[in-house]
Amino acid sequence: MLIFLMGFLIISMAASAQTWRWHIAAGNTMYFGDLGNERHFPFSEIHHGFLGGLSYAFPARNGRASMFTAEGNLTYLRIGYDETKPLLFSRVSGTDLRNFRRGLNFRNDLIGFDGRMVFTLPPFRNRPDYKQRLALYFFAGAGMFRSNPKADLFRGPIHPANRYYYWNDGTLRDAPEGTDQARIVARDGEYETTLREWYTEGQSRYRVAGQKQMYSLWQPAFPHGGGFRLYTSRFSHLALEISFYDFFFSDYLDDASHRYATYAEIERNFPGDPYRQELARYITDPSGWGSDGYNGPASSRRGNPQKFDWVYFMNLRYMMEFHQPKMASYKSRTKKGQGCPAF
DSSP states (O other), rough: OHHHHHHHHHHHHHHHEEEEEEEEEEEEEEEEOOOOSSSOTTOOOOOEEEEEEEEOOOOOOOGGGOOEEEEEEEEEEEEETTSSSSTTTSOOOOOSSSTTOOEEEEEEEEEEEEEEEEEESSSOTTGGGGGGGEEOOOEEEEEEEOOEEEEOOOSSSSSSGGGEEOTTTOOEEEOOOOOOOBHHHHHHEEEEEEEGGGTSSSSSSBBBBBBBOOSSSEEEEEEEEEEEEEEOOEEEEEEEEEEEETTTOOOOSOOOOSOOOOOHHHHHHHOHHHHHHHHHHHHHHSSSSSSSSSSSSTTOOOOOOTTTEEEOOOOOOOOEEEOOOOOOOHHHHTTOOOOOOOO
16 A cells, blocks of 8 residues: 555655656666575676656756655566576585585566655755756665565476476586486576465465465565666756565565475375375475475475565666646746737
């Protein structure tokens, strides 16, 4: 409700004000969550993002710089990670990767909207915005994003014959380990498997005793960050911005949070369907080294439920200001001696 109210406020102010601004931005994203082989920054998986929106700067008195801005955005953020992919800035690959034996991968195209408040620190308080040249700003807000993670787990259509096999030599192959003439293969780059539909951590479509309910496709996010704004003209500026999108209420942007689904849970989710049960066992544990199907001593953790997922978005932004013509008064529309004609 707060997000909708902020959006309505921005649109209302823009419609009634003398000026309003639109902006677009593009940049790179990094995901921080349960998947990863790096210790700190996942440079091996850098993706892209875009946003566009409308903003209104609250006017300051006496031609001073405005310090507060209300902003609404439509945003697209692509995130992903593949735990079998070699590290970007090192020669580490195969089974030397920290999580190769878990071997999860995902891609998620986050699409959503947010409202935020922006606080600007102008270096010269008594000058108007366009005379500042350079200014530092910070922001915080809230939004909603559609999250539907997918994975590349098959070489073509979803079928057991098209799965990837993880070998102890650190390769992916098209046949089980020890098979003669098994070929080394690379992922085909098609993210065909919608992970949510396979209940990879034993979730249930409905509330069932002992099983968690499936996570929602829509997740709240809380963007915050800051940047530097360079005024390029009276009506436009560029900004270099760093944003952090915290998903405090979701640990499933990557479809990994807690534990592997047990075989009993898979049977309950796909009753009387051994074909889909076979697929579900592979999709929840692609390498085959993660779980024995019972989550006992032989099973490892699939994720860390104590950590929420978040996204880093560094972008370059362009903003343009539009002016709404003032309503001319009667005096300004009539010149001296040119009033209504006399009859």
